[in-house]
Amino acid sequence: MMATIIDGVIIVLLVGSIAYGYSVSRKVRQLMATLKELEPLVNEFSSAVDKTEHSVHLMRENIEVAEQVQEPQVKAVPDTPAEAAFSSRRAPSDAPEVPGLRVMRDKKDLVRKFFETSSTARV
Template sequence: MSFVIDVAVLVLLVGTLGYAWVVDRRVRKLMVVLREMEPMIGSFSQAVERSESTVSALRAAREAQPRARTETRSETRTEAARKEPAFRSSRERPSRPPEATPLNGKSELVRGFFETVRQREA
């Protein structure tokens, strides 16, 4: 009986080692792909930050416009709202959940991720 238990444990151990080997191969492939993608992800992160800063600059410029222009536009909008149909062809933009916080410095976050990966490999 103990021989059967020993064989079962041995089979399970060999299976575990085989699975660990497969996972190791997949992780190594993933790390190679991440290293290849690092420049692209960094440039994408910088582009996102530039677009966010541009949007905030545009919002600031819109708020800095003279009040008279804004009032005439709001009057025009109320007139247009009266002419709009009772339904909308597009959805309203969903509001951000209260627990969601905007993340600043995304490029530092991306760089930090890759630095952490390099440190773990060493």
């Protein structure tokens, strides 16, 4: 009698384990199918992150070059701040031009250029 009860409990536990394993397997298959659908999106995101990292690297290089070029001007005029993100004043015409660095005079131009650049990067 006791052996039959123990065998019954073992059979119930085995059936429960098999049902749970089947449930987990089905969920994993659904997850893998969803990930396969998302693969192109993940690849696009990865390439966008790579482009962003490259752009940030180039911007940092341009800023460093601009700071090195502007270094003598900062020493000559002590009231001028060393780093200015946006200038509403016009720069003197004899200011050296840094390749790859474009000075924006108006916030509207800055925003417009941002959206033009971002829309051309998607294409």
